[in-house]
Amino acid sequence: MKPKKGITVMLVDDEPHILQFLELGLAFEGFEIITAQDGESAIRLADACKPQIIILDVMMPGIDGFEACRRIKENHHAGIIMLTAKDDVEDRVKGLTLGADDYLVKPFSFDELLARIMARLRNQFPHLLGEVIEGPFRLDNSRKEIRYQKQVLELSPTEYELLTFLVLNKGIVLSKTIILDKVWGYSFGGEDNIVEVYIRSLRDKLGDKEHKLIRTLRGAGYRLDLP
Incomplete structure (x- = not known):
């Protein structure tokens, strides 16, 4: 970074x-x-x-x-x-x-x-951050763009916020509650299974079929592990 x-x-x-x-x-x-x-x-x-x-x-x-x-x-x-x-x-x-x-x-x-x-x-x-590089990820907040292994990911605004949150908290277990608070906001009133839906979509776009990049820790939450 x-x-x-x-x-x-x-x-x-x-x-x-x-x-x-x-x-x-x-x-x-x-x-x-x-x-x-x-x-x-x-x-x-x-x-x-x-x-x-x-x-x-x-x-x-x-x-x-x-x-x-x-x-x-x-x-x-x-x-x-x-x-x-x-x-x-x-x-x-x-x-x-x-x-x-x-x-x-x-x-x-x-x-x-x-x-x-x-x-x-x-x-x-x-504007003070510029690009942030973490392993194979390159985050450019000014362009709201994330590159993974040099390829630009096609992400919705919420997918962008979620993946950014995961990357900047690499190696840390993040519960669904924390993710909802930080990505969707304190006022979010929907079901927490929305997190699972978006995690599944990110895994598809990252080619993470074996869940080695975004790991699920049962009863605890999710953790992004960099190579």
């Missing part, structure tokens, strides 16, 4: 060890990192540095994450991923209502956070 030069991520958390862990990992991935330990500093830094992505903890002294999110979104187009210590629907709804774009429950895996950051960048700042 190409370095992410020119993409700034702001980390906001009052726990120094979490800031250090995320800063090291995201800097290694090529992002420019700025940090804040409270809501007031986060609002000031957002004004000064205009980050594309903000990782914002909910529970902080002074101005909490909810209020910081609301005030930042009044003036900035940044993608905000909120961190919460509990999987509380009420907190989730509140954050999304105030302008948050996504959420993660602590503890979380770094790979999942990175995947969510990339999803926000694809949705809000695709």
Whole structure:
């Protein structure tokens, strides 16, 4: 994957060890990192540095994450991923209502956070990503085009989003619930077997007859394995 030069991520958390862990990992991935330990500093830094992505903890002294999110979104187009210590629907709804774009429950895996950051960048700042190359896949978000083994795939918009999500989360088991949330959206009210239908279509177009590329893990979900 190409370095992410020119993409700034702001980390906001009052726990120094979490800031250090995320800063090291995201800097290694090529992002420019700025940090804040409270809501007031986060609002000031957002004004000064205009980050594309903000990782914002909910529970902080002074101005909490909810209020910081609301005030930042009044003036900035940044993608905000909120961190919460509990999987509380009420907190989730509140954050999304105030302008948050996504959420993660602590503890979380770094790979999942990175995947969510990339999803926000694809949705809000695709011009910053250019082409992404993962094994035999070449993803060009500006053209909404995916090449597999140098051949352009004929994909519907939903197939494009699903395959992109699978490729950028290569090696990670993705449940139907996660796929529905991230590809179809939180408001999707249909049956979850729609995921099976689209996975089957992608396998046909990729020539994956033996399911070695997109694997099914019974009771868990799907995982894309690169050669």
